[in-house]
Amino acid sequence: MSRHDEEYNLIRSLTRLAVGSLLLAGDELQRRLRQWEEETSQELAEQQRHAPPTAARQPTSTGKTKPVLPLGDKLADAGRHALIGLLFETQTRVASVLAVGQGRERKPVRRSPPSRPVLPINPLLAPLHRRFDMLVARGDKEVNALMTRGQSELERWVMLGRAEEQHSRKLVQTALQSSVETSIHHVVENEEVRELVQQQGSGLANEIVEEVRERAVSVDMLLERFIRLKLGRTPREQLPEPSDAVQRYVTRHRAPEA
Amino acid sequence: MPQRKPHGLLGHYAGFASRFVALLIDGLIISLSITAITLATFTVQALMQLVVLIEATGDWGFLSSLIKALADPAPALVVLMIGLFVIIYQIFFVATAGRTPGKAFMGLRVLTTDGRKLSPLRASIRLLGYLVSALPIFAGFFWVLLDDRRQAWHDKLAATYVVYAWAARPDEAFLSDEIQSLSTSPQEQ
Numbered sequence: 130m131s132r133h134d135e136e137y138n139l140i141r142s143l144t145r146l147a148v149g150s151l152l153l154a155g156d157e158l159q160r161r162l163r164q165w166e167e168e169t170s171q172e173l174a175e176q177q178r179h180a181p182p183t184a185a186r187q188p189t190s191t192g193k194t195k196p197v198l199p200l201g202d203k204l205a206d207a208g209r210h211a212l213i214g215l216l217f218e219t220q221t222r223v224a225s226v227l228a229v230g231q232g233r234e235r236k237p238v239r240r241s242p243p244s245r246p247v248l249p250i251n252p253l254l255a256p257l258h259r260r261f262d263m264l265v266a267r268g269d270k271e272v273n274a275l276m277t278r279g280q281s282e283l284e285r286w287v288m289l290g291r292a293e294e295q296h297s298r299k300l301v302q303t304a305l306q307s308s309v310e311t312s313i314h315h316v317v318e319n320e321e322v323r324e325l326v327q328q329q330g331s332g333l334a335n336e337i338v339e340e341v342r343e344r345a346v347s348v349d350m351l352l353e354r355f356i357r358l359k360l361g362r363t364p365r366e367q368l369p370e371p372s373d374a375v376q377r378y379v380t381r382h383r384a385p386e387a
Numbered sequence: 388m389p390q391r392k393p394h395g396l397l398g399h400y401a402g403f404a405s406r407f408v409a410l411l412i413d414g415l416i417i418s419l420s421i422t423a424i425t426l427a428t429f430t431v432q433a434l435m436q437l438v439v440l441i442e443a444t445g446d447w448g449f450l451s452s453l454i455k456a457l458a459d460p461a462p463a464l465v466v467l468m469i470g471l472f473v474i475i476y477q478i479f480f481v482a483t484a485g486r487t488p489g490k491a492f493m494g495l496r497v498l499t500t501d502g503r504k505l506s507p508l509r510a511s512i513r514l515l516g517y518l519v520s521a522l523p524i525f526a527g528f529f530w531v532l533l534d535d536r537r538q539a540w541h542d543k544l545a546a547t548y549v550v551y552a553w554a555a556r557p558d559e560a561f562l563s564d565e566i567q568s569l570s571t572s573p574q575e576q
Binding site for chain 1: 396397398399400401402403404405408485492493494496498500501502503504532533535536537548550551552553555556557558561562565566
């Protein structure tokens with residue numbers, strides 16, 4: 130096989146590996162996500178049974194309710210929730226658009242109310258003023274309606290964002306906890322890991338035994354050398370070789386190495 | 388320093404320190420065993436005392452004597468039992484496994500000079516030889532330091548060797564340091 134063919138095959142193998150990993154990971158992720166979603170939904174349902182009621186709208190003097198931010202929401206939190214809510218809202222709308230397809234309804238685009246032109250004060254222009262004021266009032270009304278609608282949309286995004294954020298956090302917590310538990314379970318149940326742990330345990334004991342034995346052998350030599358020196362005998366560097374019979378017996382009944 | 392062989396000092400004669408540590412370990416095992424037996428004996432004694440009280444109501448012959456002996460054994464009997472335990476311990480392990488638990492820990496083995504396992508008789512002779520080694524202020528034990536084959540007097544009596552049953556090797560760093568310090572000692576100069 131030429132070098133070029135070899136490289137080509139390697140790339141193909143790597144691609145297969147990447148694609149296979151993505152496919153397997155996707156399948157596994159989909160399966161686990163389904164499981165985690167079920168667990169999370171059950172937990173949230175339990176929590177919502179005991180959850181306090183959400184903040185109501187404050188009534189105004191005209192009788193119309195004045196939209197306010199949800200109780201306890203600071204500006205930063207509201208902004209974050211709004212963005213999250215917008216994200217999910219956009220996702221929902223895109224999904225609905227894709228689902229509807231050709232028969233998608235176009236919502237009318239609201240134009241901004243006209244800005245008031247600066248006109249000179251003239252009695253002859255009073256009708257014009259009145260007409261203009263009527264137009265401005267109508268415009269103001271439309272702008273207020275738009276602002277109210279925008280406010281309600283914003284509030285809806287905030288509420289949606291808050292709920293989805295909670296759900297998302299819970300989902301990730303569940304996912305992490307489940308992953309950690311699975312990993313620990315795998316480690317505990319794995320035979321190879323068990324053997325490794327046992328080897329480590331017995332390795333320490335063997336190490337101690339070996340250390341004691343080696344030191345004892347060293348002291349054997351030293352003591353003998355010392356006594357021989359004291360008695361004026363020549364220290365020996367080599368021990369006498371045992372007989373063949375002894376060597377054979379010991380080799381056959383060799384003690385386990387530490 | 389002698390070059391390390393692939394099998395180290397496997398089969399070579401074991402030195403004084405290794406054998407002494409093995410003896411200490413055996414002593415510890417025997418002491419713990421005797422302590423456990425003594426505690427059990429005290430319990431039995433307490434029970435026997437109760438039986439003695441019951442026995443005092445009548446004469447049970449030999450059984451009465453036995454119960455009294457168990458309830459309040461003579462010191463000599465206790466010493467005898469301890470001695471028996473030590474003897475059985477030594478003979479049993481050396482005759483069956485070729486080594487006691489202490490020697491097993493240190494990687495030593497007792498065998499005959501012709502390379503065979505000891506029989507119970509030879510193990511008994513070797514044990515009796517302990518007395519011979521111990522009598523003149525344990526000189527027989529210290530003879531290991533002087534003997535070419537590192538035999539004690541009881542080894543010579545029973546024609547046995549005590550050898551390393553593992554690829555024995557010294558801690559070379561420790562050994563070289565100590566030899567160097569011995570070499571530079573004033574006695575050598």
